[in-house]
Amino acid sequence: MTRFGKKGKLCPRYIDPYEVLQLVGNVDYDLKLPNNMASVHLVLHVLMLKNYRGDPASFFPVEGLGVYENLSYEEVLVEILYRQVKRLRNKEVTTVMVLWRNHVVEGATWESTADMRSCYPHLFIS
Known part of the structure; x- marks a missing residue:
């Protein structure tokens, strides 16, 4: 019998919809x-x-999203909501909470500042 992931109590009960x-x-x-x-x-x-x-x-209307033929679309940054610095053992990692177009505030994600700076340099002029 094939096990999916961990065994015991932490074993996932359901895998994916098929x-x-x-x-x-x-x-x-x-x-x-x-x-x-x-x-x-x-x-x-x-x-x-x-x-x-x-x-x-979780369903979005396709109209106005600019959906490509392979059913993907480009995420566009709307606003940086928060910035934070996490201290690890011997370095600091800065992250930003990003609000994307066509997402609600609850759908905002934490992204690496370095990644966002490379994609959107005009937001990090300082």
Whole structure:
């Protein structure tokens, strides 16, 4: 049997959402799994599956995003919300909280100041 990650109590119970190809028998389903899961049997019992319920807040309207043909889009920095300096054993690491276009404030991410300075030098003139 293949284990996913750690074993015991910290073992992940559910891996990822996968497409159900067909119903096999009364309670078994044939799944479309990626190549890296080749050792996992493709037909699973219904008790090993869980319904996937997407979060409606995570869906964005595609119109106006500038989505490319490969369904990707360019993230555009809107504002730097916070700056912080973390002290490690023998060095300091500076990071900034960045608000991206088409994201809410809760979707802001912490990014390395060095990375942001290389991409957006006009924000770090001082």
